[in-house]
Amino acid sequence: MNARAEYARAACPHDCPDTCAMRVTVENGRAIKVSGDPDHPPTQGVLCTKVSRYAERVHHPKRLTQPMKRVGAKGEGRFEPISWDEACEIAATRLGEIAQRAPEAILPYSYAGTMGLVQGDSIAQRFFHKLGASRLDRTICAAAGAAGLRYTYGASLGMLTEYFAESEVILIWGANPIASNLHFWTRAQEAKRNGAKLIAIDPYRSLTAEKCHQHIAPKPGTDGALALGMMHVLITEDRLDHDYIAAYTHGYEQLKARALTYTPARVARICGIEEATIVDLARLYGSTRKASIRMNYGLQRVRGGGNAVRAIACLPALTGAWRERAGGVLLSSSGWAPVDANALQRPDLIPGWPKHQPRIVNMNQIGDALTNMGDAEFGSKIEAIVVYNSNPVAVAPDSAKVAAGFARADLFTIVLEQFQTDTADYADLLLPATTQLEHLDVHKSYGHTYVMANLPAIAPVGEARPNTEIFRSIARAMGLTEPALFESDEEVAAQAFDWSDPAFNGAGWSTLKDKAWIKLDIADAPFANGGFRTPTGKCEFYSEALAQAGLDPLPDYLPPYESAEHAPELAARYPLAMISPPARNFLNSTFVNVESLRATEGEPHVDLNPADAALRNIADGDQVRVFNDRGSMRARARVSERAREGLVVGLSIWWKKLAPDGRNANEVTSQALTDLGGSATFYDCLVEVERA
């Protein structure tokens, strides 16, 4: 508890670009209120609905408070309490035996249940590295976009959120900030009040799209073509900043040749929108340098996601929008924070490193990895999986396979959780984890440029332990002695960043701990004079690195795997494109079990266009079955123009066991990977819908 105030200072741990600063009011050892810190500029005193209810989640009657071992069948969710000593002994014996014989048969599986650098990636990674376990490619969300930015700008870098408020034109592209990036929306509204024009580019009329001046609804997965079509207009009408292009970009002539093949007429056919819409959009975008783009990850969950991000990222370098602090692109700002990943994760602990590199399993293919590995083709079998900060049985694609994998009788499964999720039901050992109010952490943000500290506000609930402490306990039970495994959370936090980086201006861990956040020192208009982190130091329209990898060095449009263009036979059987973006009151599958928030979402729905509904004799409010060759789910139909023709939208991600049919949207999504980065393709998914 902060000595100078009646509240403790915390950082929101969730996978959300806003990384809010929170004030926690504590009474008699219980958190009774969580509110947004008015002093933290990005938070401006406001939390979203979900996290305003955080005390309800932390002290929820169904919090896991004791270690447990499975007594029922896998998936049934029946457990009995055991002591921590017994739990660690079981874990140590099984993991120790496997590690001695076949370390790569152990797989850690984690994502961003907490974005904290300490409870996310530190002691856990060190522990698995020390064992020589398989490594996880953490690609379920943003890997295509990250690769797109890396090949274009050199890292996940973008505009500073503050300055969107000064933009004259804002494209909100594949993003739904009212649901998923609230504090950006505040900036966009400031801009709107100052006269800016807001345009949403989204196949779905989202909560955000309906509040913009214009909503352009292309078919999902066609954004790369739209960006190239805009370039066509910018080039043929000479709405370019030739000086910027000459000084700070690489490969303009090649990009020009590519873009000239994307005539507005061709792009209109690909995207399913009017030719004039493309031309007008490009003209408006090219008419001012104070033009900004808030891209978000919604547009990169398709085959061509990496290329689409690359194409869009080229736009402000063509028009010179990067010269203005109110111009440019923001997809992620996470690359501005100088995280010291090697210090946190210690890959050097891997036996034989760097000559020996344990295999990498792509987390999007966990269904195949758990069910097919052990066949010669797929490498040796996964014998143990340790899940923390993630709920793969609900969130990973091709869910029937994921569940089948977790149901394997011969798989040893440990789940570290706050709640008994769909995944927890399959655990052999279910270990209670603390929440953000109970442990220490440090954070960077992917939506602003502050780093944050989170200090514990209350003692752990029940016998819950921080992830770090759980891995320290198992390591101790295994008899491991490597000192890096036993560092305290604060010692780890102090190593999370490279404090010598000029962005810190001399500040260190003690400053961060004392002040709760530090604004990184970054130029207002970061690329006004170039300074990209690519090999050429320029914005790389043409990427030599891509060429060397045998990939297309220029951005292009790749039709979705599951589209009439790419798979006409599949499209004949399954003519509707399904997307399953976040519901406003859930955060991925987190909060689905908080009753007040689930009540607001009601029940699983799918949005359908009236034309598609009529063709299938479906009325608003009917129960429908959504299906393809991978599986099916049920939902209540909402028939409206929100979904463009040919589109089905199932807001997500429901806990399967809290849905009436025990299923969610991931029954139909696929394990196919994106063009760049090996990301998931949740929104590249053809289905059919029928009345149930």
Ligand SMILES: Nc1nc2c(c(=O)[nH]1)N[C@H]1C(S)=C(S)[C@@H](COP(=O)(O)OP(=O)(O)OC[C@H]3O[C@@H](n4cnc5c(=O)[nH]c(N)nc54)[C@H](O)[C@@H]3O)O[C@H]1N2
């Ligand atoms: N309330 C809430 N907030 C969240 C989350 C949550 O679950 N709930 N999740 C968090 C996480 S992990 C992430 S990654 C972000 C995700 O948030 P965003 O990055 O904003 O991404 P999505 O919500 O996946 O999609 C945003 C919009 O893109 C649209 N979209 C889908 N496919 C396409 C396409 O092909 N092209 C275009 N142009 N648009 C498309 C969707 O209809 C949706 O309205 O939000 C974070 N914040």
Ligand SMILES: Nc1nc2c(c(=O)[nH]1)N[C@H]1C(S)=C(S)[C@@H](COP(=O)(O)OP(=O)(O)OC[C@H]3O[C@@H](n4cnc5c(=O)[nH]c(N)nc54)[C@H](O)[C@@H]3O)O[C@H]1N2
């Ligand atoms: N159909 C469909 N599927 C999707 C998406 C989609 O848009 N559509 N979005 C995808 C995206 S963008 C993402 S990022 C993934 C998200 O997938 P996940 O990262 O798995 O996110 P959550 O479902 O929120 O699950 C996080 C879990 O971590 C737990 N947790 C939180 N903090 C801690 C902690 O400190 N310790 C431990 N041990 N556990 C903790 C929470 O209780 C929660 O159950 O889902 C993906 N899946």
Ligand code: SF4
């Ligand atoms: S989920 Fe996002 S908007 Fe909500 S409190 Fe956390 S960081 Fe802020």
Ligand SMILES: [Mo]
């Ligand atoms: Mo995500």
